[in-house]
Amino acid sequence: MLKSIRGRLLLQIGLLLLTIILLLEAVFAAAVSTYYFDSARQIVQSRAVTAATLSNQFMEGYTLNQRARYILENLVPGESSRVEVLDLQGRTVVDSYGFSSSRRTRTPDVQVAQQGGVGSYSGYSNAFKQRIMAVSSPLVSYGEVIGTLRFSVSTEPLYQEVTKLIGWSIGIGAAMLLLGFALSLIIAQRIVGPIKELTAISRKMATGDFTAKAVRKHDDEVGLLTDSLNHMNEELSKSEKMKNDFISTVSHELRTPLTSIKGWGETLVVGGLDDEETTMLGLNVITGETNRLIGLVEDLLDFSKYQAGEIRMRSVPVDLNNLLSQLDLQYSMASNKRGVVLLTKLSDVPLPMHADLNRLKQVFVNLIDNAIKFSDPNGEIRMIAARKDLEVHVCVQDDGEGIPAEDLERIGQRFYKGSSKMSGSGLGLAISKEIVRLHGGRLKVESEYGVGTTVTVTLPLAVDDSAEKAEAEAAGQ
């Protein structure tokens, strides 16, 4: 019971309601009984005091019997109280029914009246076999108490009325309690229902059913939860798709070199090793394709290492210009198959930084390779380095086909290759991005479809003393 929201809600609301209702009931009961009994006493008391005062004022000097008679004869018609005149021993001289009695009444009210005060009493009367309320007022003659005028009424109707009212209030309280329970059940249902739906849907999702979709019904916390669940579902399905794409790409990438290796291998087996030229060509191709496979697998390994955060940069103070001029040299010397020309514009100022040169080289090689790959044959690509404050911007530009806007966003995500049919694992840019990030820099891809692509690598420069010292020395010379 307590393990469900509904149970807790019911229990808490129920307890709260019960407390409030009990408290109110108690206050009500106290107020009602006080009201009834106090009013009744006041009514009886005012009658008793009025009657006694009249008798004391106008019948001074008369005997108690005479005064009793006068009181009896001048009772208000329909007097609702029993009126008794008691002597000093508490014996009834006469009551409002005309009887006298030697039975003695010595309840506290009578005792108080015999002392000259107005006394009241309520309790069970053995004489009447019921609960009564009585008010006694002294009858005084020349300053001396000669008897007691006692008004008494039955309190049974008061008890009945008070009991009835309290019964009603308890009934209403119980109804309120039930109503409260019903309402809290409804409220609990409203809270728990959508949550249960969501639970069912998320279970479905967990089993891999990405078509399941939660329906947002209310604009509240549960609605938000629905939204984020749906979002999560979308992302899951996307990555699922990406995984599938990747597997097919990688398989394809692996198969292409394997096919040519297999082809050449078969050719060599069938053709024998007679034609040395052909044999050499075949072996060259096999070696080249094997290298491609190794590169591909290394990329994958690298990437998985980056993903796992296992790669650590062996940063040493370097000048980026060295790396860039080395690259320039490398690409200008060994001109590529497509005849693409690399134009390099390096910065005049030194670009000192802490970096792992091999890794950075991998980044730029990747960028330049990409640029060459997507350039038109015999086109040109540009590599421009410029220092800006404590950062260096290195741009690699091509005039190639560019990247469509819809792909641009996802460029650099792992396994994303774009819509082009070019070969590659789709990991290069993702790895580059990771390396740049580890160096504290950023990698930005800007592209216009059909015009060209610019990839900008921004790296922070070191403000280390050695570089400045070297600078100062150079200036000094």
Add this chain to the structure above:
Amino acid sequence: MKAIKIAGLLLTLLTVGGCGRIASPGDLLHAPNLANEEQSLYRAVQPFLPAGYQLTTPDQSDQGSAIRLADLDGDGQEELIVSYKKPDTDYEINILILSKQDGSWKKADQITGSGINLDYLGIKPLTDSTSSDLLLGYEGGGVGLPKELHVYAYVKGKMRSVYQSSYDQIAVGDLMGDGLNQIALVPPIDDSDNSRSRIEIIGSRQGKLTPLSNSRTDGSVLNIRIGRASAKQNGLFAQVLGTTRSGYSVLLAWKDGAFGNILSLPPNSYNQRSYRKHLALGAPDHDSDLSATDDKWWIDYPVDSRDVDGDGILEVVLPNPIPMVSSDSASPKLWTESYYRWDGERSMTFVEDHFWQWGYDLRIPARWTGRYQIVPPTNASDQESNELRFVYLPPSTEEESSSTGGDAVIKQVHNQGQQADEQAPLLTLRQVPTAQWSQLQSALDNRASSYVVLGGEGTGTPLSGNSSMVTLALLPDGRSNLQGEQAAQYAELLLTAAEVRTLSGVDRAEEEEAESDVEKH
């Protein structure tokens, strides 16, 4: 939202249905039901009474109800007698007699008398011990105006007037011991110049009500009542306020075939009164003129006889002056009231002494007799609290010579008055305002000596008229400067707190609480 609507509807229903009938406290009040028999009687008489009737009760009666049951004709079946007034006639008293026939009440007869009130209603056997007569005394209105007595016999379902007389005071009871009742009347004074009244006793002689005795007095008669006078017989007690000495008490009783005044006290007996011993009486005074002899039970002020010791026999009071310390003649005399019981023959037995102060009735212990005196209240010195002290009176060598009478004792007391302050206190009565009481109480609680609250603190006797005062009895600590025999005697006289409670009647009031016939909470 639907649920809320339903709830609202329910609440409205509850409110309208349940609380629409709320009664106000005033509407609910009604008298508690009568005890069964009274209720049936009250119901039974309603059909026979006119609209707007008022029940009325007699001033004096053997039983004060307006509705009462009594067997008038002696057939074993009780009749119902109702006294009432009609709303439209002022000078009319109606008595309705209902008899039970075949299980239901039927109107037997109705008596309409003229008068503004019923002074007396009695149902007593007067001529026949098997049946009762109805005695009605009508009051004409106004003090001093004569009242009319009508006696009716219930014969064959009708009331028949058998006697009629006007009177001033009435008492009815069995004086002759023959099972019949006699009527004692003090007739109204015919002549306003001569305030001598008579006591007339009317009784049955050969089945007819006739005056049996007539005693003339030389003054006005007070407080006549018939009650048990000795172990054997009833008597008529009265006081006569005379014109010569203060007055005297009278006890008329049936003795030697005639009514006579038992209280004929010879002077030498009267002078023995301060010793609180038995008083020897002279022969009953059968003279129809009570003023003929001076052998009287002289009283200095009128005190009604009462049954002081609870044995059912009324005691006659003889006021006795108390020996006082103060020699100041201006201070008022204080009295004890000595109660004497008639032995049925020629002697009055001393019962006990009572002392009244501030509404409290204190019995003087018997062993104190002749051994105490009083330091009277001194109001002038202290307005707030009054104090009255009983102090030890050492026996005097003159005592033997003072045997001639009580006056000598008083004289002797006066001689010793000067030493009053050094005398050993026996008991102190003190009255303090309620406001000072709580203060005083803590002071008293710290003291070694004990005290008794007589009243005014909420536990007091109802006799206290002044409820704003607390009355105390303070007991002495028992130390005194007395030597030898006197010290021993003084120690004997000392009271315990329990004794004081008994003597002052405080514990009697508490005992009454335990009675089964008392309605308590």
